[in-house]
Amino acid sequence: MGKAIISVKSLVKVYKMGDVEVHALRGVNVDIMKDDFVAIMGKSGSGKSTFMNIIGCLDVPTRGQYLLDDVDVSSLTKDQLANLRNHKIGFVFQSFNLLSRTSALENVELPLMYNKKIASREMRERSLNALEAVGLADRAHHFPNQLSGGEQQRVAIARSLVNDPVVILADEPTGNLDTRTSIEVMGIFQKLNHKGITIVIVTHESDIAAFTKRNITFRDGRIIKAIEVDKPRNAMDELANMPVMVEEDEV
Amino acid sequence: MKVKNLLIAALRSLAKNKMRTFLTMLGIIIGVASVIAMLAIGQGSKQSIQAQISTLGTNVLMIWPQASSAGGVRQEAGSSQKMTLEDVTAIADRCPSVAYVTPQVRSSGQLVNGNMNWRTSVYGVYPNYFEIRNLNLSNGNLFTMNDDRSATKVCVVGQTVVTNLFGSDADPVGSFIRINKIPFKIIGVTEKKGQNAFGQDQDDMVIAPFSTVQKRMMAITYIQSMLASAKSEPQIAAASQEITDVLKAKHNLGPSEDPDFTIRTQTDIANAATATSGILTILLATIASISLLVGGIGIMNIMLVSVTERTREIGIRMSVGARGRDVLLQFLIEALLISLLGGFIGVTLGVLVSQLIANILSWPVTITIQSILMSFIFSSAIGIFFGWYPARKAAGLNPIDALRYE
Numbered sequence: 341m342g343k344a345i346i347s348v349k350s351l352v353k354v355y356k357m358g359d360v361e362v363h364a365l366r367g368v369n370v371d372i373m374k375d376d377f378v379a380i381m382g383k384s385g386s387g388k389s390t391f392m393n394i395i396g397c398l399d400v401p402t403r404g405q406y407l408l409d410d411v412d413v414s415s416l417t418k419d420q421l422a423n424l425r426n427h428k429i430g431f432v433f434q435s436f437n438l439l440s441r442t443s444a445l446e447n448v449e450l451p452l453m454y455n456k457k458i459a460s461r462e463m464r465e466r467s468l469n470a471l472e473a474v475g476l477a478d479r480a481h482h483f484p485n486q487l488s489g490g491e492q493q494r495v496a497i498a499r500s501l502v503n504d505p506v507v508i509l510a511d512e513p514t515g516n517l518d519t520r521t522s523i524e525v526m527g528i529f530q531k532l533n534h535k536g537i538t539i540v541i542v543t544h545e546s547d548i549a550a551f552t553k554r555n556i557t558f559r560d561g562r563i564i565k566a567i568e569v570d571k572p573r574n575a576m577d578e579l580a581n582m583p584v585m586v587e588e589d590e591v
Numbered sequence: 592m593k594v595k596n597l598l599i600a601a602l603r604s605l606a607k608n609k610m611r612t613f614l615t616m617l618g619i620i621i622g623v624a625s626v627i628a629m630l631a632i633g634q635g636s637k638q639s640i641q642a643q644i645s646t647l648g649t650n651v652l653m654i655w656p657q658a659s660s661a662g663g664v665r666q667e668a669g670s671s672q673k674m675t676l677e678d679v680t681a682i683a684d685r686c687p688s689v690a691y692v693t694p695q696v697r698s699s700g701q702l703v704n705g706n707m708n709w710r711t712s713v714y715g716v717y718p719n720y721f722e723i724r725n726l727n728l729s730n731g732n733l734f735t736m737n738d739d740r741s742a743t744k745v746c747v748v749g750q751t752v753v754t755n756l757f758g759s760d761a762d763p764v765g766s767f768i769r770i771n772k773i774p775f776k777i778i779g780v781t782e783k784k785g786q787n788a789f790g791q792d793q794d795d796m797v798i799a800p801f802s803t804v805q806k807r808m809m810a811i812t813y814i815q816s817m818l819a820s821a822k823s824e825p826q827i828a829a830a831s832q833e834i835t836d837v838l839k840a841k842h843n844l845g846p847s848e849d850p851d852f853t854i855r856t857q858t859d860i861a862n863a864a865t866a867t868s869g870i871l872t873i874l875l876a877t878i879a880s881i882s883l884l885v886g887g888i889g890i891m892n893i894m895l896v897s898v899t900e901r902t903r904e905i906g907i908r909m910s911v912g913a914r915g916r917d918v919l920l921q922f923l924i925e926a927l928l929i930s931l932l933g934g935f936i937g938v939t940l941g942v943l944v945s946q947l948i949a950n951i952l953s954w955p956v957t958i959t960i961q962s963i964l965m966s967f968i969f970s971s972a973i974g975i976f977f978g979w980y981p982a983r984k985a986a987g988l989n990p991i992d993a994l995r996y997e
Contacts, residue, residue, distance in 0.1 A: 398910065398990050419914045426912020437907045437994065441607055451911040453596050460596075499911070 344407075345506050345538050346372040346395055351404035353390050353561075364390040365401070366561035372507070372540060377533040377572075379549035380542045382558035388542050389511070391558065395540070396429055396509045397421045409506045426454050430500025432510035432541075436492040438484040444471065444495045445480040451503040470498040474528055490521035497528055501537065508532070510541040514548055520582065526551040527575030551575060601924040604901075615893045616933040618886025619973070623937025623966045624944060625879035630962040631945040633872025635955035637865050644861040646784055646793065648724040650690075650827050651857040654817040654834060657850070672813040673842060673851060679817060681841050686833040688826040692819040693717035696805045700770040700797065702756060704763075709755040713746075713770060713797040715804025716818070723820040731764035731779030739800040742807055746770070747779040749794035770797065771808060827856050880969075886933070887973035894926050894981035905985050906993030919986035926978020927971060934970035938963050 353365040365387045372378055382388045393399040394406060397413055400421070406413045409428055416424065425431075430451075438447045448467040452458045458466075471477050474494040484492055493513060500508045510529070514522035530551060533539050541552065549555045550573045557565040605612045656674045682692045693716045700713040718733050720726070734745050748756075748763065757763045763777045775797075784793040805811060821830035831854050838852055839845075898905070905918055942958055949956045 393991055396910075398994075419916070422909065422912050422914040425910060431910050433994070437903070437910075439904055439907060442603075450908070453593075454908075454912040454914075454917060456593065503912075 343374055344371040345374050345376070345409055346370070346540075347405075347407040348395070349405045351391075351394065351401050351406060353387075353394065353399070354402045363561055365394075367404070368561070368563055370556065370563060370566070372538065374506075374538055375533070375536055376538050376540075377529070377553040378540045379552040379555045380540065380558065381544060381546070381549055381555055383544065386558040387561040388558045390561075392509060392511055392540075392542050395507075396431060397424045422454075426451060427503065428506045430503065430505040430508040432493070432496050432500050432508065432513045434512035434515040436484070436489070436496050436516070438492055438495055438499075440484055443481050443483055444476065444487065444498075447484070447495055448499045448502050450499060455503065466502055467498070470502040471495070473501065473532070474498045488521075489517050490524055493517060493521075493525050494528060497525070497532075501532060505537075507538040507540060510539065512542055512544075514543065514545070520579075522548060523551075523575050523578055523582075526573075527579060530572075530575050547573075597920055597924050598928075600921060601928050604897075605925060605928060611893060612929060615889050616929050616936070618889035619883065619930050619933030619970055620886075620937040620940060622879065622883030622886040623934050623970050624941035625882055626876060626966050626969070627938055627941025627958065627962055628944045628948065628956075629875035629879045630872065631941070631956040631958045632948065632954060633868065633875050634957040634959060634962070635949075637868040637872065638957050639955040640864050640868055641861060644857065644864055646725070647857055647860065648818075648820060649857075650821040650824050650830075651723060652689075652819045652821065652827065652830055652834065653855045654819065654838075655853045655855075656816070657852055672811075674814050674817065675812070676814060678838055678841055679814070681837050682817070682819060682834055685837050686819075686830060688821050688830040688833055690820050690822045691719040691723050692817060693720045693723065694801050694805075694814040694816075695720070695818050696801065696809060696811070696815045698771075698804055698809050700808070702752065702797070703769045704756040704766070707756050709752060711752060711795050711797060713799060713804055713808065715799055715801040715808075717801055720798065720818060723818050726784070727782045728779045729782045730762060731777070733779055734800050739802050742802040743800060744773060744775045744803060744807065745778045746775045746797050746799040746803075747781060748777055748798075749781050749796045750783045751792055751795035752797060753780055773807060775799065824858075827858055831856055883969065883973060887930070887977040890926055890929055890974060891977035891981060893929075894922060894978055895984070897925070898922065898981045898985045901985075902988065902993050902996040905988050906990050906996065909988070909990035910994060915986035918988075919982045922982035922985050923975065923978050926982065927974040930970045930974025930978075931967075934967050937970065938966055941966070 348368055348370050351365050351368040352363075355362040355364055368387075368391060380388045380391065390399070394401050395408070397408065398421075400416075401414055404414070408424065411424065413421070413424065439450070445464075445467055448470050449463050452463040452466065468477060468480065471480055474497050476491060476494050476498065479487060479491060484495070487495065497508075500510075513529075514525055517525060526548060529539055529541070541548075543549055550569060553569055553572055555565070555567050555569060556563055656672070676694060679692055679694045682689060686692075696715040698713045698715070700711065702709045702711060714720075717739060718735055721733060728747065731747070733747065734743065738745055753761060753763050756768060757766070762780075764780060766777050767774050768777060769775070781794065781798070786792055805814070819830065819834065821827040834854060835850055839848070839850055842851055844850060908918060945956045945958055948954050
């Protein structure tokens, strides 16, 4: 493994809710290397979402240092943060967060629209490539409401990787999906990671975390456990071995 | 985001809610259409008043003597007898800005032709009166200065007089009529001019040589008033000043003393008359502008609803790298599109309504380019002004909260 893509030192985040101070993060230190595939685990309120928001440049820490691809994020303005999100980060959300009544292709194009350097022809090409990478090239002109949950999440993954980010951040990406589709989605993540894309997912399901390379567990705003996964599950193999009757689950 | 993409995104989101977009636009459409129509009506009536004023003549100046006073009791304006033919000659000789000047006396006359009779005003003037008043003859000839010198009993009559003394289609040139028992030969008939701005029938009059009326009918030595015309419209003020100077000198008045005469110019009359219609135009345009303002508030209302509704969309856009500025522009362009499109339809509708008013009510309307441009600028300004606050609100959203918004 090469250099650290994400380097966090004594990260503290305090929210003020009226008079009460909520300590969401109480000193977090972690390095995430290039090519890593990390699962952030923990119960709700453990600080994992706050951590995701900060490393996703949606929020800034109260104290501490955060280097994303050697850029110190702590001191950036709102616009600079937006720029960083546009160039270095891809998001995948639990509820997909696709624009409704907008085709899959145009949803994938969205990050590139906010990059002035990219011409519309290149935009189209890269978006089609991204859709192909998640196996949805034939669904490019479908609208989100014509796609299944798994397909919607794959469009979202395509959107997250279209701008060649240094890291893809996925917040409970399988939370709204059934077991089989969850494994499919994890399969896509494994494939992308295999190609050299760094991925961080948040999950509270340990069997989903088992697909990743490293598990980091949060509790009360601190990291309490960080382990290498001994033998990650392989989504492709498991899908191949799954009985076909799973398809009939929906009946 | 590029402008092209912004426009496409804005058009698409407007197309998603066609009914809502249309209703929002309707406020602007009605506002702009009424501004256009009201201004057209106002301008139209102003122009028709100006057209009527111009029937008075070209660059006309009217000069009256002041009111006389007998033992402290002041008489009506123009009753002073101080104005003489010498004044007329002096003005003609010494005022370079004056093109024509004529003395004028007016008498009432009972006109008789056979068993028909009619009472009207008889004006005694020089022939150049026709130049000053822009009068033309439809029939016959004009009297000359020779007729004036010898006080010939000839006259030119208006159409109303002809109708009342000879019947509507008769040609009276060459016939004799009696005015206050004095026989006059009709040598010409004036062209029909219709009513003037004050409702007077301009065809109900008899015009005769000055000395004929002054000496033969009225037996006076002074003149009642003078009518002059300036060489061009910009020279009206200069002409008025020159006449004042000459008459003051003739009447032995020092420069600081008040003149014993009054000058009124055509510009004065036109200004007084158009002032009223100017106020009317402003009033109508104000009312119409208020409806445009209400339309703007409608835009603001819908844009606020739209921002709330699309909070999640805003969150998504921000998470993939939209800056506050990008979101602001997106919503601002939507508001601007509504108002510009509404403005365009409104202008079209306004022009149609104005034409309809012109055709059905036969009210004069004038649509000016300025009023169209002004409506356009005003409606897009309203779009920006009322779109700004909702767009600002969208741009200021925190991406985390926006993404979580249900």
